[in-house]
Each structure stands twice: as C-alpha cells, then as structure tokens.
Amino acid sequence: MRTYMTWNDEYRNKILTAEEAVKKVKSGDVVGFGLSLDSPTSHLVDALLGRAEELRGVRIVDAVPIRPMKLYDAEFMKSVKDSFTYSALLFNPLNRGLAKAGLVDYQSVNSSDAGPRLGKLCNVAMVSVCPPEAGMVNLGLSNFLSPEMIQGAEVVIAEVNDQMPVVYGENWMQISDFDFFVEHSSPIPEFKRKGEPTEIESRIAEHVASYIRDGDCIQMGIGTLPEAIVRLLRDKGKKDLGVHTEMFPMGLPHLVKEGIVTNRLKKIHQGKTVASFCVGDHDMYEFVTRNPDCVFYPTSYINAPYVLREIDNLVAINMDLEVDFMGHLNAERVDYRLVGASGGQLDFVIGTAWSKGGRAFNVLPSTRKLKNGQMISTIVPRLSPGAHVTVPHMYVQYVVTEYGVADLFYKSMRERAEALIAIAHPDFRAELRRDATWILAKEA
Numbered sequence: 001m002r003t004y005m006t007w008n009d010e011y012r013n014k015i016l017t018a019e020e021a022v023k024k025v026k027s028g029d030v031v032g033f034g035l036s037l038d039s040p041t042s043h044l045v046d047a048l049l050g051r052a053e054e055l056r057g058v059r060i061v062d063a064v065p066i067r068p069m070k071l072y073d074a075e076f077m078k079s080v081k082d083s084f085t086y087s088a089l090l091f092n093p094l095n096r097g098l099a100k101a102g103l104v105d106y107q108s109v110n111s112s113d114a115g116p117r118l119g120k121l122c123n124v125a126m127v128s129v130c131p132p133e134a135g136m137v138n139l140g141l142s143n144f145l146s147p148e149m150i151q152g153a154e155v156v157i158a159e160v161n162d163q164m165p166v167v168y169g170e171n172w173m174q175i176s177d178f179d180f181f182v183e184h185s186s187p188i189p190e191f192k193r194k195g196e197p198t199e200i201e202s203r204i205a206e207h208v209a210s211y212i213r214d215g216d217c218i219q220m221g222i223g224t225l226p227e228a229i230v231r232l233l234r235d236k237g238k239k240d241l242g243v244h245t246e247m248f249p250m251g252l253p254h255l256v257k258e259g260i261v262t263n264r265l266k267k268i269h270q271g272k273t274v275a276s277f278c279v280g281d282h283d284m285y286e287f288v289t290r291n292p293d294c295v296f297y298p299t300s301y302i303n304a305p306y307v308l309r310e311i312d313n314l315v316a317i318n319m320d321l322e323v324d325f326m327g328h329l330n331a332e333r334v335d336y337r338l339v340g341a342s343g344g345q346l347d348f349v350i351g352t353a354w355s356k357g358g359r360a361f362n363v364l365p366s367t368r369k370l371k372n373g374q375m376i377s378t379i380v381p382r383l384s385p386g387a388h389v390t391v392p393h394m395y396v397q398y399v400v401t402e403y404g405v406a407d408l409f410y411k412s413m414r415e416r417a418e419a420l421i422a423i424a425h426p427d428f429r430a431e432l433r434r435d436a437t438w439i440l441a442k443e444a
Contacts, residue, residue: 007132007134007135007175010135010175010176011132011175011181014175014178014179014180014181015180015181015182015183016180016181016182017182018043018044018046018047018182018184019047019050021044021047021157021180021182022044022047022048022050022051022157023051024124024155024157024179024180025048025051025055025058025124025155026055027055027056027057027058028056028057028058029058029059029123029124030058030059030061030121030122030123030124031048031058031059031060031061031122031124031125031126032061032118032121032122032124032125032126032149032153033060033061033062033063033126033127034063034125034126034127034128034139034142034144034145034146034149035063035064035089035114035142035144035145035146035277036063036064036066036141036142036144036277036279037066037128037140037141037142037164037188037189037277037278037279038127038128038129038139038140038141038142038143038144038146038277039062039063039064039065039066039067039126039127039128040126040127040128040157040159041067041069041128041159041161041184041186042067042068042069042070042071043159043182043184043186044126044157044159044182044184045069045070045071045126046069046070048126049070049071049076049080049084051083052079052080052083052084053083055083055084056082056083057082057083057085058083058084058085059084059085059086059087060084060085060086060087061087061088061107061118061121061122062086062087062088062089062095063088063089063090063114063144063145064089064090064092065088065090065092065094065095066094066189066279067094067189068094071086072094072095072097072098073097074097074098074100074101074103077098077101077103078101078103081103085103085105086098086103086104086105087104087105087106087107088104088106088107089107089108089109089114089341090340090341090343091104091106091338091339091340091341099337099338106338108342108388109342110303110342110343110344110346110347111144111246111276111299111302111303111342111343111344111347112299112300112302112303112304112305112344112347113300114144114145114299114300115144115145115146115147115148115149115298115299115300116148116152116300118145118148118149118152119145119148119149119150119151119152119153120152122149122152122153123153123154123155124153124154124155124156124157125146125149125150125152125153125155125156125157126157126158126159127139127146127149127150127156127157127158127159128140128158128159128160128161128164129158129159129160129161129164129178130160130161130162130164130165130166131160131161131162132160132175133166135174135175136172136173136174136175137158137172137173137174137175137177137178138164138166138167138171138172139167139171139172139173139296140161140164140165140166140167140171141164141165141167141188141277141278141279141285141288142276142277142278142296143167143169143170143171143276143277143296143297143298144246144276144277144298144299145298145299145300146298147170147173147298148298148300150173150177150178151177155179155180156177156178156179156180157178157179157180157181157182158178158180158181158182159181159182159183159184160181160182160183160184161184161185161186161188162183162185163185163186163187163188164188165188165285165288165289165290166289166290167278167288167289167290167291167294167295167296168290168291168292168294168295168296169274169294169295169296169297170295170296170297170298170301171295171296171297188285190280190281190282190285191279191280191281192281193224193227193250194223194224195224196224197224197225197227197228198224199402200365200402201224201225201228201365202228203402204225204228204363204365204400204401204402205225205228205229205231205232206232207400207402207404207405208229208317208361208363208400208405209229209232209233209236211315211359211361211398211405212229212233212238212241212315213238213313214238214239214240214241215240215241215242215265215313216238216241216242216313216314216315217241217242217243217244217265217266217311217312217313217314217315218241218242218243218244218245218249218315218317219243219244219245219246219314219315219316219317219348220245220249220316220317220318221245221246221247221249221317221318221319222247222249222250222279223319225319225363226249226250226251226317227250227251229317230249230250230251230252230254230255231251233255233260234254234255234258234260238260239259239260239262240262240264240265241255241260241261241262241263242261242262242263242264242265242266242273242311243261243263243273243274243275244266244269244274244275244302244308244311244314245274245275245302246275246276246277246299246302246303246343246344246347246348247275247276247277247278247279248273248275248277248278248279248280248284248288248294250280250281250284252273252284252287253283253284253287256273256287256293261273263293266311267310267311267312268307268310268311269295271293272292272293272294272295273293273294273295274295274296274297274302275294275295275296275302276296276297276298276299276302276303277296278296299344299347302344303344303347303348303351304347304351305347305350305351305354307351308347308348308350308351308352308354308355308358309351309354309355310355311351311355311358312355312356312357312358313355313356313357313358314348314351314352314355314357314358314359315352315358315359315360315361316345316348316349316351316352316358316359316360316361317361317363318331318343318345318348318349318360318361318362318363319331319362319363319364320345320362320363320364320378320390320391320399321333321334321339321340321364321368321378321387322334322364322378322379322380322383322384322387323362323364323378323379323380323396323399323420324379324380324381324382324383325380325381325382325413325416325417325420325435325436325439326393326413326416327393327396327399327408327416327420328383328389328391328392328393328396329345329362329389329390329391329396329399330383330384330387330388330389330390331343331345331388331390331391332387332388332390333384333386333387333388334368334384335370335384335386336385336386340390342388342390345362345390345391346390346391346395348360349362349391349395349396349397350395352397353395353397359397359398360395360396360397360398361397361398361400361405362391362396362397362398362399362400363399363400363401364378364399364400364401365378365401365402366378366379366401366402366403366423366424366425366428367425367428375425375427377424377425377428377431377432378401379401379420379421379423379424379428379432381432381435381436381439382439393408393416396408397409399420399423400423401423401424401425403422403423403424403425403426404422404423405423406419406420406422406423407419408420413440414436414440417432417436417439417440418436420432421433421436
C-alpha cells in the first residue's frame, strides 16, 4: 500500500536543532539574514558563530540589525575575523561599534533591488518565520527581501517562532521552499516612540502637511518627524488618504481607526494598506496580525517605480543629510561616516516623478552641529567630501527645511541655487549667495 507524506511529515522531517542546522554552512559561504524582525535571533546566530574554529571566510550579510547579540560585539568579531566577515545594508546603534572598529563592509543597494541582489549573492539564507499552516509558511513582520533571497539560496534555514504575527499579502511560502527548520520561541522586540518632535521638526512637518491633499497616497518612514506629520494630518482634518510604503509607519493604526486613512481612492490595492515590513509596539503588531486590510509584499514590488507610477497622487516623504545647489541629495554619509542608507528613497522619488499628481518631499534641518560644536549649513554648493549621491539632481522635486519649501522641478541650475538658498538658515544665506555667484560664473 502506497503512503503519502503530508505537509506535517515534511515539516517534521526538516526540524533540526540550531547546532545541527548551522553545520550546513561551509567555509566560504555567504550567509544572508532576513531584514529587521525577519532576521534570525541569537539562538541561531550564536550557534553559527560557535563554529569559528571550524569555518574560514564565511561572509554574513545583514540587512537591518534589530536584536542585540554577540555578532555586534566588536571585540568578539575581531577574535573570529578569519572565520567570519560582516557586511550590512544599514548602520545603526547595534552595529556602529563594528563600523568604528573597521569590521563592517557597507552593502549598497536600493530597496527595490535588495531581494534580487541578495538572492544572487547569498548561497545560505537565514530567516525568522511563523509556524506552518496548511503546508504554507508565513514570513511574519518582514517580507522586504526574504522571498527572493530564499528562492536564490542553496540552503535555507528558517527559525520558527510561535510568537511571530501572521501578516497577509504575498507573505506566504511553501514548506518545500525551506531546507531546515529550527523551532525557537522568542518575544518580538517592541520599539516605542522616541520622544516628542523638536521645534525644527514641527516646522518642517507643517510645511510638508500643507502640501498633502485629501485622497493622497502616502509613503513615509519612522521617527519623530513622520509622527509629527501624522498628527498634523489628523489636526488638519485630512480624509481618504491611502498608504503604499516600504515601512509600516508608526501612528497609522490610529489614522485608520479615525477614518483618516481609508485607502478608498487607490487605483491598486484599493482599501488596503500596503507595506513590506513592520517595526513598532504591541498595538501595531496587534493591528497588522491577520488583518485583511494590511498586506505585505517584497520591496521588489512595493518600491518598483513601474508600480509606483500607477498610483495617482503618490506622496513620498524621506529624510536627508545634505543637498547641494544642483539638488543632489545625500542621505548616507556625514564626514565620511555612514549614518544612513540608500534604502528606498530613490525608488520613491522616481516613482512619484512618474505618478500622476505625485510629489516627493526630501526633508532636512537647515543646519547640523559638528563634534566641536560648530554649526554648518546642510545646503551646500557641492556635497561634502565622502558624501554619497543618494538621489541624483534630475529626479529631485521638493526640498524642505524649517524655513520653507524649494520646488526644484523644471528649474535651471541658477534657479535651483536661488530656491535652495531661500530655505537655508539665514546665517548662511549671504555666504551661499557668494558661492553660487562664483560657481555659476565658472560654469557659464
């Protein structure tokens, strides 16, 4: 009598301990982690690092570090540098110590291409997922790059966490897509609001909010400035807003409950909030869990400009560090030091440029303070040495500081410089005008 293996059988046959699973990693492998809350916990990562004496030249490609672990201990990583090297898509407080010690290699990539790139780069994938249901595995709180990385890897190890929320959308994969499962229950890290917006952030938020219209579809990130904008949308009585964004924004559940965000007027995914990953507090996780009106897709779809161009009145709001007279935007480096990432900003700036009624707001305070206490302008004649051009000048539309909004679309170089100087800090405007006169004379 022929017997058939059920999906439960297949799943059970693939369960290993963490120590058994990491033995599938070989010297010279490139091990990719899922982004943010989709990354493996220290339970699995520590088991991998525990093989330092056996392995050589294993490269770990991290996306957004989210959980403290031994991997981010600079002294430890120095001691195993022949066994493991580390690269990341983003620097943050968790891996900053590795950067200072010269132990991080920056992996530059646009969000729309992150999954396909890591799918080709990494031959081993490690992710966190929900327990399987009916032969399918849900990716939980982060879809971002995982599907393509899983499909491209030779070995896929999933850490199964029964505390991971199930989120709908293109967020399911078959058990057969995974080679091994490691069961480990772990609380989902929560992240609270980072205090109140500063006076400067509130003024910038006021400028941006004044450009948002009923029925617009919004993309924004996390932080006190986006939260200030969310509050203003409520205060100004905006209605029928939609959301199509890379990261599920803090404050969104309240806007939905209050009827400010309805997604009713969207041409695609009508009635649904669309994102690729989520980081927040318990209330946010509760809101997205098995909510048919919240759907996650990989950024190869979410951020694709050919998709964004189909969304009318798309509004993108992203933060920058510096802008020059031509409109080149730097969102990555300060004084040769990486403090940000390319992320999805360029994707959405291009997408809004193609969207009917689209608008991209690139926001930054007009000044920043150096370590010695000196204040300098963030509007500059040319980007600083070591800066990255995150967004090239030909796509940039609105640049916003606490002093106003500069619309650079359809403007010549001279007109761009004048518009940017008008929103610079008053203490630097005279100097910037002199620089602009000299540069324009040289380039005439």
